[in-house]
Amino acid sequence: MNDSPGSPLVGVAAAYMPRLSEFTFEPGLVAAVDQHAAAVCDALIPAQRRATDLPYGRSVRGEDLSDYVLGFTDRLSEVDWVEPVGHDFATLRLTAICWLIREHDLLGRDATDT
Incomplete structure (x- = not known):
């Protein structure tokens, strides 16, 4: 799913996607971000859906993540x-x-390549 240009995901990606390049230089950052990603998934994905979604039972939907981002940034x-x-x-x-x-x-891949 590709979110619309007005999506809160677009703004967050523009501002914070470059931080993913820091993974190479800060191995501890990878672990911390992984824990935060797991927490976001836990907040977004009902337990019954986790058991059947891939990968690793964590299929994130753009609209759900957009709603989460709106609440978090608010x-x-x-x-x-x-x-x-x-x-x-x-x-x-x-x-x-x-x-x-x-x-x-x-x-979409073109929008998130770092």
Whole structure:
């Protein structure tokens, strides 16, 4: 599924997809992002669907992830979050969302190539 240009996934991908290139230089980042991606999947995918979806029981739908991103970024706005130089909970979560976007091809390969 390719989300529309107005999708919140497009904005998150534009801002945080480049952080995926940091995986090469920071092995600990891979583990942290993986944990955040798993948490997002757990929040999005009902238990009964997990058992039958692939890969690994975690098929993420673009519309579900878009709704999650809207709620998450709204909360960041409410608390006046400012992106730090390094990695905090929010940047790790947003980077994990980008990983999910890329792995599930939610915006199409051309839009997510890094």
